[in-house]
Amino acid sequence: MAIATETQFHVLAVDDSIIDRKLIERLLKTSSYQVTTVDSGSKALEFLGLQQDEQVDSSSSDSSSTTPEQNEIEVNLVITDYCMPGMTGYDLLKKIKESQSLKDIPVVIMSSENVPSRINRCLEEGAEEFLLKPVKLSDMNRLRPHMLKGRGRDQKQQQEENQEQNQSPSSGNKRKAADEGPSPERTRARYSSNSSLTVL
Amino acid sequence: MDVSQLQRSWVEFLTALFNEGFLDSQFNQLLQLQDESNPNFVAEVVTDFFHDSERLLNELTGVLDQQIVDFKKVDSHVHQLKGSSASIGVERVKNMCIAFKAFCEESNREGCLRCLHQVKQEYFLVKDKLQTLFMLEQQIVAAGGSPPLM
Structure with missing residues (x-):
């Protein structure tokens, strides 16, 4: 659930x-x-x-x-x-x-x-x-393929960030897993880091 | 009448509405979106359609009654009515709106008035049919059943 x-x-x-x-x-x-x-x-x-002022006037934001x-x-x-x-x-x-x-x-x-x-x-x-x-x-x-693409890209960015911090030998495998599709663990990490939606 | 009898008359009534061109396949889409978690979805969205259509028909009557007709306004109202009738699957109203829009583009006041009259007729006819359909549905529910899946 x-x-x-x-x-x-x-x-x-x-x-x-x-x-x-x-x-x-x-x-x-x-x-x-x-x-x-x-x-x-x-x-x-x-x-x-x-x-609205993000583009119009960036100095006043x-x-x-x-x-x-x-x-x-x-x-x-x-x-x-x-x-x-x-x-x-x-x-x-x-x-x-x-x-x-x-x-x-x-x-x-x-x-x-x-x-x-x-x-x-x-x-x-x-x-x-x-x-x-x-x-x-x-x-x-x-609609689904477009969202999977978007989520895949986000994960790749996260993977890259993780790799910079931690160059472990398993990072190559992790990237492959992310490319194949969203894993529940990844998604959970992502949601709990920036939203109040997590219902555990 | 027992549930199965009521369900049969519901199906017959609905089938006739499709066969006579009152409704098209989009209405079937609405029926598919109704389930236990949303038992009143169709009636709810169709009621919104009634309110919206009657507002637009009143506005159209007002605009076309003016000495100088603002055809851009007429076109915008007809466009909205065409869109919502397409979303509900009320085919005859939608088709009449297409003819209506053509007269708008010609700035043909007489043609527009004729179309408005016909759109109103089609609209009130289908409204009456849909209300009968919902009444049958309520009878099925009151008898302890639910409308069969189409």
Whole structure:
């Protein structure tokens, strides 16, 4: 039970429509993801801990501001509607990819319109996937590889840090294990170091 | 009526809604998302759809009633209605919205008014059907059963 909670991927879903928020929330939960929903791009950035002044005016940012590392919950993927009033899904994608601290989070865009130029623009800007609305259960399987990739990269970074500190002969094997997939031990270590989610 | 009889009429009623084009496969997706941990999911999200649609239809009536019609506003409302009806799987309303949007792009007020009238008809028709479906479901639950898996 505890391990299941800890290894669950956490998805941040962004949509201005209450109907679509409820739908995506159920789709993701049925697919065993942990879900947070917000109704706008700016609330998504707020949840991710990106301060508006991070890019606009770095000199005024105070040292106590939240960084994603200090966030309560790690986000493994952002799935956002394209067409929203104010900040569009495309604007949100750009903000995430421009941010040094957030750029590694995979972003998936959803849209009701099949416009090739729009799809290409999003993919060029770094979106992992473009889903046509209405989103279905089968679409949820397409999210997992992007999250595994993201988690693999995090683990590699941790492995490298560990190697610098401790050059043991077994470190080569450890790296191989990490490349093959997430191990429960790794995930537990990661979560307990920076979140309050650990339920042991 | 006993549970199995009620369940049968529920299936028959729902099948007819699919066959007559009121609902499409997206509604099946909603049914699949309903389980013991979320027994009211479909009714809940469809009720949100009713509120949202009625708000949009009222706004559309107001905008199209103006001397000078703001077609961008009309298009934005129809776009929202099209999106939510697609998410629920209310096919006839969704299809009517597609025709509605075409008249918006032409800034055709008469065409828009005709579409608004038809969208309203389709919407209230399917609302009535869905409410009957939910009523049947409540009867099944009251009789100690649950709606069969489709």
